[in-house]
Amino acid sequence: MPALKTNLGKYPFYRERLRxxxxxxxxxxxxxxxxxxxxxxDPYAGRTDPAMAAAVSLQIEATGEPPVWIALNSAExxxxxxxxxRMWTRWGTARxxxxxxxxxxxxxxxxxxxxxxxxxxxxxxxERAGLTAICNDGVATMAARMVSIVEAVRPSMLVLRRELxxxxxxxxxxxxTSLANRVRWIALGExxxxxxxxxxxxxxxxxxxxxxxxxxxxxxxxxxxxxxxCGAFHLDRLYRAETLASHEVAVTxxxxxxxxxxxxxxxxxxxxxxxxxxxxxxxxIRC
Amino acid sequence: MLNQPxxxxxxxxxxxxxSSAALDKWWIRRLRKVFTLAAERLPFYRDRFRAAGFDPARxxxxxxxRAVPISNKSDLLAIQRKTRSHNLGIEFEADAPQATVTLxxxxxxxxxxxxxHTRTWTKMQGRSSCRAHWWAGLRAGSPLLMSAPAWHSYAAxxxxxxxxxxxxxxxxxxxxxxxxxxxxxxAIVRFRxxxxxMFLPMVFSILATARHQGIDGDRLFASVxxxxxxxxxxxxxxxxxxxxxxxxxRVAEIAGSSENLLAVDCERAEGLHVVPxxxxxxxxxxxxxxxxxxxxxGSMVHTSVIPAxxxxxxxxxxxxxxxxxxxxxxxxxxxxxKLLGRWEDSFTIGPHVxxxxxxxxAIEEEVPELSGAACVITREGLxxxxxxxxxxxxxxxxxxxxxxxxAALSRRFGVPVEVVGVLDLPLRFKGVPPILSEQEAASxx
Numbered sequence: 001m002p003a004l005k006t007n008l009g010k011y012p013f014y015r016e017r018l019r020x021x022x023x024x025x026x027x028x029x030x031x032x033x034x035x036x037x038x039x040x041x042d043p044y045a046g047r048t049d050p051a052m053a054a055a056v057s058l059q060i061e062a063t064g065e066p067p068v069w070i071a072l073n074s075a076e077x078x079x080x081x082x083x084x085x086r087m088w089t090r091w092g093t094a095r096x097x098x099x100x101x102x103x104x105x106x107x108x109x110x111x112x113x114x115x116x117x118x119x120x121x122x123x124x125x126x127e128r129a130g131l132t133a134i135c136n137d138g139v140a141t142m143a144a145r146m147v148s149i150v151e152a153v154r155p156s157m158l159v160l161r162r163e164l165x166x167x168x169x170x171x172x173x174x175x176x177t178s179l180a181n182r183v184r185w186i187a188l189g190e191x192x193x194x195x196x197x198x199x200x201x202x203x204x205x206x207x208x209x210x211x212x213x214x215x216x217x218x219x220x221x222x223x224x225x226x227x228x229x230c231g232a233f234h235l236d237r238l239y240r241a242e243t244l245a246s247h248e249v250a251v252t253x254x255x256x257x258x259x260x261x262x263x264x265x266x267x268x269x270x271x272x273x274x275x276x277x278x279x280x281x282x283x284x285i286r287c
Numbered sequence: 288m289l290n291q292p293x294x295x296x297x298x299x300x301x302x303x304x305x306s307s308a309a310l311d312k313w314w315i316r317r318l319r320k321v322f323t324l325a326a327e328r329l330p331f332y333r334d335r336f337r338a339a340g341f342d343p344a345r346x347x348x349x350x351x352x353r354a355v356p357i358s359n360k361s362d363l364l365a366i367q368r369k370t371r372s373h374n375l376g377i378e379f380e381a382d383a384p385q386a387t388v389t390l391x392x393x394x395x396x397x398x399x400x401x402x403x404h405t406r407t408w409t410k411m412q413g414r415s416s417c418r419a420h421w422w423a424g425l426r427a428g429s430p431l432l433m434s435a436p437a438w439h440s441y442a443a444x445x446x447x448x449x450x451x452x453x454x455x456x457x458x459x460x461x462x463x464x465x466x467x468x469x470x471x472x473x474a475i476v477r478f479r480x481x482x483x484x485m486f487l488p489m490v491f492s493i494l495a496t497a498r499h500q501g502i503d504g505d506r507l508f509a510s511v512x513x514x515x516x517x518x519x520x521x522x523x524x525x526x527x528x529x530x531x532x533x534x535x536x537r538v539a540e541i542a543g544s545s546e547n548l549l550a551v552d553c554e555r556a557e558g559l560h561v562v563p564x565x566x567x568x569x570x571x572x573x574x575x576x577x578x579x580x581x582x583x584x585g586s587m588v589h590t591s592v593i594p595a596x597x598x599x600x601x602x603x604x605x606x607x608x609x610x611x612x613x614x615x616x617x618x619x620x621x622x623x624x625k626l627l628g629r630w631e632d633s634f635t636i637g638p639h640v641x642x643x644x645x646x647x648x649a650i651e652e653e654v655p656e657l658s659g660a661a662c663v664i665t666r667e668g669l670x671x672x673x674x675x676x677x678x679x680x681x682x683x684x685x686x687x688x689x690x691x692x693x694a695a696l697s698r699r700f701g702v703p704v705e706v707v708g709v710l711d712l713p714l715r716f717k718g719v720p721p722i723l724s725e726q727e728a729a730s731x732x
Contacts, residue, residue: 043477054455057430057478059470061460067473098390105437106460116389116409117437119449119456127387134390134401135437137462145392148399152373153390 006260012039013046014262026250026265029062029192029219036068043069048259055120058108060218062192070218071259074120079255080221081112083236084125087225090234090278091185091212093157095130100155102146102164104138109159109189109214109223131157140164143171150177158186159214160203162195169206180208187225189214193267194287197231215285220264221253224285230276232284241283243271249285293618299418302563303619307612310620311349314567317592319346322355324379324594331358331366331376332600352569352601353577357588359603364398373401378597380405391440394544394604397631401597402545404443408596412547413447415564415593419551420448420482422560422619423539424513427452429481432474435463440545441517465492465715472497472507479510484541486518488715494532495714505534517541519719520626520644524651526556528659542626544606546599547591550624558611558623566591568624570610571603582609587626605629607642634669634722637702643720646676646696653695656688657681661712662720663728673703676720677728680708 008014008024013035017025036045045068048054054071072080088099101110111117113133114124126133134153136146138161146168149155158179160168165188172179179186186209188195194215195203204211215224215233224233235241240252242263249269253261269287274280295303305313322343325332336343339356346354366375373390374381381388381403393400404412431454435442449456459474461467463486471493475483485493497507508514514535521529521540529538539552542559547566550559561568569578570585579585587606591599608626615623628642635641643664651658661679668675674696678689689706697704713731723731 043473056456056458058458059460059474065469067460067470069477101437104460104462105435105439105442106433106458106462110437111458113437114389115387116404116443116446118433118458119431119446119454121446126389132388132390136392137438139462139464145399149401152367152371152399153401154372 006257008260008262010049011047011260012042014260015046024263026244026248026263028265028267029060029217032068032219033063036063036066040066044071044259047261052258054258056118058106058111058218061104061107062218068219070221072256073258074122076221076255076258077112077118077121078123079238080108080223081121081123081125082128083238084109084112084223085128086236087223087234088125088129088131088157091157091187091225091228093129093131093184096132097156098132098134098153099126099157099159100146100149100153101133101135101159102138102168103135103159103161103189105135107138107161107189108218108221109187109216110135112223138164140167143167144175147171147175147177150179150182151175154182156184158183160186160188162188162190162199165203165206172207178208183207183209185210185212187212187214189216192217194226194233215266215287217251217264217266220251220261220266221256222251222261222264222266227276227278227284229278230272230284232272232276232286234276234279234282234284236282239283241271241285249287293614293616295618297421299421303418305620307614307620307622310563314563314592315347315349317564318352318567318590319343321590321592321594321598321600322346325598325600328379329377329598332598349567352567352590355590355601357571357576357601357603358599360393360397360400360605363400367400374403375400375597377599378403379595380407381596389443391438391443391545394440394546397605402440403597404440405596408593409443409447411593411595412565413444413451415562416444416549417448417451418564419541419549419562422551422553422562423482423515423541424537424554425452425482427454429510430455430457430478432471432478432480432483433458434484434486441543463489465489468492468496469500472500472502475507475511476502481510481512482515483508483511483513484515484517487516487521487718488519490514490516490529490533491714491717504532508533508535511535513537513539515539515541517543520628521718522644522648522651524655524658525647525718532659542624544604546589546597546602546604547593548587548589548604548606550626553615553617553619555615555617557615558625560615560619560623561621563621564592568610568622570608570624573630579610581613582611584609584627586630587624605631607633628719632722634664636669636672636674637700639700639702641700643722646674646720647718649696649699650676650678650692653699654688654692657692659717661714661716663712663716664720664722665728666722666724668705669722673705674700675705675707677707677709677712677725679712679716680710
C-alpha cells in the first residue's frame with residue numbers, strides 16, 4: 001500500500017497542527033476531544049473532507065462528551081476488515097470454524113467481522129477467513145447466554161471484552177463448563193489501548209486457553225494483535241508506526257483517506273522494526 | 288378486487304397492489320414451496336410432517352395449514368439439549384462449504400436457540416424488511432441509525448436496508464441500553480435522521496437524557512418524520528404519549544421476532560399489516576387449537592415463507608394477539624395483527640386471564656390523564672386476588688385521578704383493585720408494566 005499522500009491542510013484538525021514539512025504534529029485522543037469541544041458542529045472533529053460522503057460513521061467509544069466520530073467508505077471498510085482477518089489468521093483459524101464475540105456489536109472488531117453486521121462492507125473478516133460469526137453483545141448480564149453459545153455453538157475462537165472476564169468466568173464455573181481443549185484462543189480487548197500482558201496471562205490461567213491481546217485505537221482505525229512468537233503487537237501493512245522523541249509511538253493508518261488518521265500518538269511504547277520469525281517484515285509495538 | 292376498496296398510495300412493489308384473494312393465492316404457492324423443500328431437506332420438519340401425516344403436495348388452500356404440526360421454543364430447545372448443537376435441523380444451507388453464515392439469538396426469555404443467517408436469507412429477508420420499513424415511512428435520502436449491531440436478528444437486515452435505499456449508516460458506540468442514551472442523543476442531534484427505529488423503553492431514556500442536556504423532545508426529534516417503536520406492543524394512548532413527547536408526526540410500530548415474524552403499521556395505525564414475503568400468520572385458539580375468530584385473542588402462529596437460513600414453520604413463539612382480515616383503508620392486502628404480549632407474562636385474576644397490556648390499556652382508557660405513566664403490577668396483589676398497581680404519578684396529578692383509576696379498573700375487571708401512587712419508577716417500565724414483587728420494584732429504582 002502506498003504511503004498516504006493527502007493534502008492535510010484541507011482538514012481543520014490537521015491544518016492547525018501542520019509543520020513546515022507538511023506533516024502534522026503527533027496527536028492524542030484528548031487533543032481530538034479538545035478540538036471537538038471547540039468545534040461542536042462537526043461530528044468528525046475536523047478530520048473529514050465535507051466534499052466526500054461517508055458510507056459509515058462510527059462513534060468512537062473512547063471519546064467523552066461530545067463523542068467524536070470516524071468516517072469510512074466501502075473500500076476502507078474492506079481494507080480494515082482485511083487487517084482483522086490477517087490478525088486472526090496469524091493466531092490460527094480454520095475454515096468452517098466459528099468465532100464468537102462477547103463484545104458490543106458496535107466495536108470495530110465485531111462490525112468488521114461480517115458484511116451482515118455493517119452496511120457497505122463487502123467481505124468481512126470472518127467471511128475472508130471462512131468463519132461463522134456470532135455476537136452476544138458486550139453486556140455483563142448476558143454472561144449466562146455466553147455459556148449457552150459456548151455449549152451449543154462451540155466456537156473455536158472468542159473475542160472478549162475485558163470487563164466481561166469476571167462475569168463470564170463466574171457463569172462458566174456455575175455451569176461447570178470448561179473452555180480448555182475446546183477454544184483455541186481468546187482475544188482480549190479494551191476500549192482504548194491494550195490490556196496488560198500480565199492481565200492476559202491471568203485470564204489465560206483462569207480459562208485454560210491461550211489469550212491474545214488486541215491493541216485498539218478507533219480514532220486511528222488501529223486494530224493490532226499480539227504475536228504468539230515475540231509477544232509484541234504486529235502492525236498490519238495498512239499501518240506505519242514511528243518512534244517519537246518523547247519515547248512514544250505514533251501510528252498512521254495508510255488506508256484512511258476519507259477521515260485521515262496521521263501520526264496518532266498511542267502513548268509510551270517501544271517500536272520494533274522487522275525481525276519476528278513469524279512475520280519478518282512486520283513493524284511491531286511493545287506496550 | 289372485491290376485497291380491495293382502495294389502492295395503495297405508494298406501493299413498494301406489485302405485491303402491495305394484489306387483492307387479498309390474490310395474496311392468499313400467492314401465499315399458498317410460497318407456503319407449498321417452503322413446505323416441500325422443508326420435507327425434502329430439513330430433518331426436523333421431515334420427521335414431524337411424517338408423524339403428522341402431512342404431505343406438502345396436498346397443500347392447496349390456507350385451511351390446509353391445520354394439517355401442519357405446530358412447533359415452539361420447547362421443541363427446539365429439546366433438540367438442542369439432545370444434540371448439543373445449534374443446528375436443529377431447521378436450517379437451509381447452513382453446512383454448505385461456501386456458505387457465509389452468521390448466527391443470531393432467539394427471541395424471548397425461555398432459553399436461547401440460535402438462528403442461522405445465510406447470504407440467500409439476507410437477500411430475501413432484506414428485501415422483505417425493506418418493504419416493512421417502506422410501509423413504516425422510510426424513504427431514501429437520510430442516514431440510517433443502526434439500532435442493534437451484530438447480535439440481534441434485526442441487525443442482520445439493517446445493513447441490507449441501508450444499502451437498498453442508499454442510506455449512509457450511523458453506528459452508535461456501546462449498545463442500546465439506557466446508560467448509552469447520551470450516545471444515541473448525540474447521533475440523532477448530529478446526523479438528523481428522518482426515520483428512527485427504537486426499542487420502546489429506550490425512547491424514554493433518550494428523551495430523559497436529552498431533557499437533562501436541555502434538549503426537549505421536539506428539538507431532539509426535529510428532523511424525524513417517523514419514529515418506529517419496537518420490542519413491545521404499544522397502546523393507542525402510548526402512541527399519543529410518544530407523539531406528544533417527541534413531537535414526531537408519525538409514531539409507527541413494528542412487531543417482529545427473531546424467528547421471522549414481521550408486521551408493521553400502515554399510516555392508518557389500526558393494526559399491523561403482516562409482511563407477506565416474510566411470513567404468513569394465523570391466530571389460534573389456545574383451548575381448541577383451531578383458528579381464533581376475527582379479533583379474538585389467541586396464540587400467534589407464523590410460518591416463514593423464506594426458504595433460506597433457519598426456517599420456522601407454524602411456529603408458536605409464545606405471543607398473544609389478534610388478527611383482523613377486514614380490508615384496510617390503506618389498500619394493503621395483507622391482514623392486520625396486533626401482538627398484545629407474551630403468554631408467559633399473563634396472569635389470572637378473578638374470571639380473567641390478563642396481560643400487562645390490558646392493564647395499561649384500561650388505565651389510559653378509563654383515565655386518559657394517566658396515559659403513558661409507568662406502572663408495575665405487584666405479585667403480592669395477585670397472590671391475594673387483587674390487582675395492585677404501583678403507578679408513577681404524573682407531575683401535578685391529583686389524588687382523585689388515582690382514586691378514579693382504582694374505581695374504574697375495579698368496575699372494568701370486576702375484581703378488587705388498588706392503585707398506589709409512587710414518586711418514581713424506572714423508565715423502562717413505561718409502556719409495558721412488569722409483574723414484580725414490591726421489593727423488586729423498589730430495588731430497581
